[in-house]
Amino acid sequence: MLKNNKLLIFILTVGVFGILNTEMGVIGILPTIAENFGVSVTQAGLLVSLFALGIAVSGPILPLVFSGMNRRNVMLLVLGIFVIGNVVSIFTTSFTVLLIARIIPALFHPIYMSLAFTVAGSSVSQEEAPKAVAKVFIGVSAGMVAGVPIVSFIDTAFSYEMAMTFIAVVNIIVFVATLIFVPSMPVKEKQSYGSQFSVLRRPVLWVSMFAVLLLNASVFGVYSYVSEYLYTVTQMTPQWTSTTLLLFGGANMLGNIIAGKVLTDYPAKSILLFPLLLGVVYIVLFTIGEYQVPVMLLTIVWGILAGGIMANVNQYLISSVALEAPDFANGLFVTSCNVGTTVGSALGGVLISTMGVKYIILVGILSVVLGLVLIVIRSTLKSSAAQTSASI
Structure with missing residues (x-):
């Protein structure tokens, strides 16, 4: 240290x-x-x-x-x-x-x-x-x-x-x-490129990467168009929209502080609980999107979960299954997040053009649900790998 x-x-x-x-x-x-x-x-x-x-x-x-x-x-x-x-x-x-x-x-x-x-x-x-x-x-x-x-x-x-x-x-x-x-x-113990690439043989890493892609898509598929959503669906003025986005940003900071503690103390529960809560937030937002004050308050909760906690959860999902290749794992994390952002934004754009601005929330809901399925599969794979190692 x-x-x-x-x-x-x-x-x-x-x-x-x-x-x-x-x-x-x-x-x-x-x-x-x-x-x-x-x-x-x-x-x-x-x-x-x-x-x-x-x-x-x-x-x-x-x-x-x-x-x-x-x-x-x-x-x-x-x-x-x-x-x-x-x-x-x-x-x-x-x-x-x-x-x-x-x-x-x-x-x-x-x-x-x-x-x-x-x-x-x-x-x-x-x-x-x-x-x-x-x-x-x-x-x-x-x-x-x-x-x-x-x-x-x-x-x-x-x-x-x-x-x-x-x-x-x-x-x-x-x-x-x-x-x-x-x-x-x-770097005291330099690893060969081959030994670091070997982590790609693990199915749990690939599942983790796709989970991160989906969870990031769930955030940026909605966030990329949130200003338009607040203007059109919630009918906020530009000033109140700016205030709401500022609250979202402040909530991001708070979310990072919370994430550090809960991932340290309860990692297994956190990676399941917080995506689930994010899905609940999207469902509620889809239901009450026309009401300004509830939406503003819900945006704070969304900011804590989406910007702060989920970013940390995503990094943990990948880094924790490739501990011996941290630089490579974090590079995969950055790439998975960026691909997820691109996919989420593209899907959001498609939904806006075909169904209307209100329905961008469906990108968040669908991506979170699929991400949770992969997290459950990841937990199963990780448990199986641990049992196999213990029996050797």
């Missing part, structure tokens, strides 16, 4: 905020980017979709490639690439260059995310690892939820360049803090 792990975990938390803010922050300023670079909003959207594609492609590969190297050096490399990409994004006048400045960091995104979870978990005892990882997930939640309005506000109040400068400054601060305060972390 590393000394001064509180400072280490804080740096990792801010680090993942910077990484996620780079990914998600531009969502709120796509119209500005389209205007500045003389492209359509759809073309500007490539900055988001190609970033996500880069993550999905590199997620299972690059964390594995860098798994045997000094973890501090790898984190500095990734942060340096993000800083360079951010700086180029501030000054370039070419949309093509801007795309390249986004795609290259996207390929390295899963490396830092994987290392952040691995390093946080290894900085404490194995029993306390879920709590440490949950603290890092606060940065994930902040990057995904708070980053968009912050960058959008700076763009509106000042300029596109200042908004991109904010993103760059966060990454620069984390780079300097990592350089000064994070100790060298050589």
